[in-house]
Structures are given as C-alpha cells and as structure tokens.
Amino acid sequence: MSVRHALLALLSEGPKYGLQLRHEFEERTGDVWPLNVGQVYTTLQRLERDGLVESDDTEEAGPQKGFRITAPGEWELDQWLRTPPDLSSPPRDELVIKVLVALRLPGLDVREVIQVHRRYVVEVMQQWTRMKEDEAHFDLNFALVVDAELFRLDAVVRWLDTVEGRIKRASVEPLTSVPNGLPLPRRVGARR
Amino acid sequence: MSFLELRQVSKTYGTGANEVHALREVNLAVDAGALVAVMGPSGSGKSTLLTIAGSLEDPTDGQVHIGGIDLSGMSRDDKARLRRRSVGYVFQDFNLLPGLTAVENVSLPLELDGLAARKAKAAGLAALEELGLADRADHYPDQLSGGERQRVAIARAVVGDRRLLMADEPSGALDSENGEAVMRLVLAACRRGVAAVVVTHDAQLASWADRVVFIRDGRIVDQTTAAVGPDALLARSPNQ
Numbered sequence A: 001m002s003v004r005h006a007l008l009a010l011l012s013e014g015p016k017y018g019l020q021l022r023h024e025f026e027e028r029t030g031d032v033w034p035l036n037v038g039q040v041y042t043t044l045q046r047l048e049r050d051g052l053v054e055s056d057d058t059e060e061a062g063p064q065k066g067f068r069i070t071a072p073g074e075w076e077l078d079q080w081l082r083t084p085p086d087l088s089s090p091p092r093d094e095l096v097i098k099v100l101v102a103l104r105l106p107g108l109d110v111r112e113v114i115q116v117h118r119r120y121v122v123e124v125m126q127q128w129t130r131m132k133e134d135e136a137h138f139d140l141n142f143a144l145v146v147d148a149e150l151f152r153l154d155a156v157v158r159w160l161d162t163v164e165g166r167i168k169r170a171s172v173e174p175l176t177s178v179p180n181g182l183p184l185p186r187r188v189g190a191r192r
Numbered sequence B: 001m002s003f004l005e006l007r008q009v010s011k012t013y014g015t016g017a018n019e020v021h022a023l024r025e026v027n028l029a030v031d032a033g034a035l036v037a038v039m040g041p042s043g044s045g046k047s048t049l050l051t052i053a054g055s056l057e058d059p060t061d062g063q064v065h066i067g068g069i070d071l072s073g074m075s076r077d078d079k080a081r082l083r084r085r086s087v088g089y090v091f092q093d094f095n096l097l098p099g100l101t102a103v104e105n106v107s108l109p110l111e112l113d114g115l116a117a118r119k120a121k122a123a124g125l126a127a128l129e130e131l132g133l134a135d136r137a138d139h140y141p142d143q144l145s146g147g148e149r150q151r152v153a154i155a156r157a158v159v160g161d162r163r164l165l166m167a168d169e170p171s172g173a174l175d176s177e178n179g180e181a182v183m184r185l186v187l188a189a190c191r192r193g194v195a196a197v198v199v200t201h202d203a204q205l206a207s208w209a210d211r212v213v214f215i216r217d218g219r220i221v222d223q224t225t226a227a228v229g230p231d232a233l234l235a236r237s238p239n240q
Helices: A003-011 A018-028 A037-049 A071-082 A094-104 A110-133 A140-172 B046-053 B076-086 B102-112 B117-130 B146-158 B176-191 B231-235
Strands: A053-055 A066-069 B002-013 B020-031 B035-039 B061-066 B087-090 B164-168 B195-200 B211-216 B219-223
Touching: A003 A018, A003 A037, A003 A053, A003 A066, A003 A071, A018 A037, A037 A053, A037 A066, A066 A071, A094 A110, A094 A140, A110 A140, A110 B211, A110 B219, B002 B046, B002 B195, B020 B046, B020 B195, B020 B219, B035 B046, B035 B176, B046 B164, B046 B195, B076 B087, B087 B146, B102 B117, B102 B146, B117 B146, B146 B164, B146 B176, B164 B176, B176 B195
Parallel strands: B035 B195, B035 B211, B087 B164, B164 B195
Antiparallel strands: A053 A066, B002 B020, B002 B061, B211 B219
16 A cells, blocks of 8 residues: 555645644544554655655654645646556465465365355454444444455455355366366466 | 254255255254354255244254244244244345335234234334334335335334344345445344344355354354454554
8 A cells, every 4th residue: 555645645635744644544544554653754755855745844854844745746646546556467365375275185175175264254354344333433434444345355255155166066077177187377476 | 042043953855866955954043132144155055044944944854943932843823923923034035015015014914913003004114214214104115226125124024023033135136335234224133132144145244243154055064253353453454
C-alpha cells in the first residue's frame, strides 16, 4: 500500500501537521493499517525532496511542522489514482503452492489438506464479520476495508471449493486424471 | 442446553443399486440463541439435513430432538403443530403465497394454529415493523423487491413464539448487500433467543454464524472452533 500517496491525498484537503496525518491515515483506513510516526516523517521528507509537498520554515521535523501539497504533488496524486495496480501476473500465493504440492504427494488426502485451509479462512472471515455486527461503530471507511477483506477471503474459499470439485471429477474420469499429470506452472509469482 | 439436537441421524433414499446415502450418522447440537451455518457443495446433504432437523422429513436412522422432545415418538399431527408453533422456515425462493399480502403471508401460520385473525394480523404487523417493512404490509409479493420479499419471509419465519429458524440458502439470488441484510435479521432473531440453522455454500453468509459446520458426502467432516475476538486481526499489523 502506498503511504506516500495516502499522505498526498490527506494533504490535498489542506495543510496538516505530521501527527495529524498519522492520526487521519489510521482513521481513514479503519485502524486496519497502523502507521508508526517515523514512517510518516520519513515519507514526508521524501515527498518534500521530490517537490510534491512543502513544509513550514521550521528546521526540525516535529509535531509542530506543517505540510502542504504542491501542484506537482496534486498531479502525482491524480495520476496514481487513475493507474490500475498491476494485477496482470499471479502473486506467489503460498496457499496455491501448497495445494499444488499436495496434489503431487502420493498417499496424501488432499481433500483433508484443503479442508484445513478452508476452515481457517472461514474462521478469519467470522472474525471480520463480527466487526460488521456492531453497526454503530462501523463507519464507511472501515466498512469498505472489511468488505474488501471478506471478498478476498471469499474468493479463496471458492477457489478451494473448485479445486475439490476438480479433484473429485478427475478421480471419476481417470483419462483426464489431474494429480500426477499436472504440470507445475513454469512461472508462478512474477511479482510480490 | 441445546434447543435442536440431531443424534446419529442417517437418511437413505432408494434401495439396492439405487440406494443413496444422503446423510450418514450426523450429530449436531444448536443452543438457543446460537446461529449455526452448514456449508457444503451441491449434493453434500446439507438441504436434507435442514429438512430433517426442521421435521419436514423423517430420518432413516437416529433421532431429532427439538426443545428436548424426541420427534420419533410424535404423531404426524403433533409434529405439524410443533412446526407451526416453534419452527420457522426461510427458503431461497421465498415461498410467499402470491395471492396474499405481506402481512397476510406473515400472519398465516398463526391463523392456521388457531389464533384469531385480528390478533394474528397484529402479530404479523409487529413482525414486519421490526424488519422495517411496516409500509409494505398491504403489498402483494409481486409488488415487492427481492430483498423485501425475503424480509417478509423472515418475518413469517420468526412471527409469534418461534424458537427455531431453518434457512436454506436464504440470500438466494439477492445481491451481497441484501444478502447481508438477511443475515443481520437472522442474527438479530438469534440474539433474541432463537436457535437458527442456515445452510449455504456461500462463505460470506456462513461467516455471520457463531459456528460453521462443514458437510461432505452426507457426513459432517469439520467445524470452526470458537474464534478469538476480532481485535486479534487489528493487533497483528507489523507497523504497530
């Protein structure tokens, strides 16, 4: 996640102090991604070096030093918002690799391995959903972060369901049997 | 104490070569006030489990206890009375009667159970009001949106003194926001003391449950354990 651009976004609302930026960043992300104050000031220094923000004349970085966005900073923010993140190559997903490895091991009950992961993912989803239960403390930013996490985890469960279905069909149709004939992808995880 | 309990329940359809084991020695206990989700793929037996747990169908073997009563010793009439009074059902396609208004649909089970029409209607209106549908009480099902129809179905399932709610893919074809609204209503009923079983293949719906039970080929193969609190998710971020 780009702390750099998140800080630019907060400064696009008007000048702010470093500590204020940290507080607002955490608030806007529903306290899901805590930020240490050193990271805030390091990022602000880099933004200032690159001409994307300006600071007060105060020499030392500290709680009383104010920052504001510059015109190049606003342009940078606009470009970042419109640039899709790179989703073109699959991440090196540990779960995918584990299932692929499990398929190749003789004598291993792959369905049992899949169920271990499915149960864990559903348990994590239960925890996220508990947070939605109390609507009084559920603001929009937090709701969006929790929804994103639930949809991501839901996709994992669906993938596990699909894997299990494919294995079951493959065991009924031996001519297209997957386990021992499955080639490992040549290129898994070009990024991360 | 468990309000619903299945003990070694099996269900077999057909005989000989056509024999199908839909459920095999299933044990399941649901406390009053608890929401249990049953997750499994198509054909895993989850809908059969629901119909047997809700006394719509008899098991081939094993026992079902509702409110501490063993259903195997009950007559058909007694079971029908138990269903009308204590068990509410929600189905994927809502199953509302098209010729009745929302409030008539909701109050019907009470009237069938012998409650005077005026009292049944008052209870039906109260149930609709609780689900934010008071202004839709006189609308017919085809005048309601999918989400509203499912809320009417839930009102019908919890009206009166129902203690057990059985839901089969209750969010059906609803979008995710309406699906969430449905689960909030089911959970609210549980928080009032209703025991609920929701069968679904949808992990997002299941994650509203206190406990998720996984069913495969007619057997319960696994279940979630008591999860640590949600704070654990927020406490493990690296930058804290």
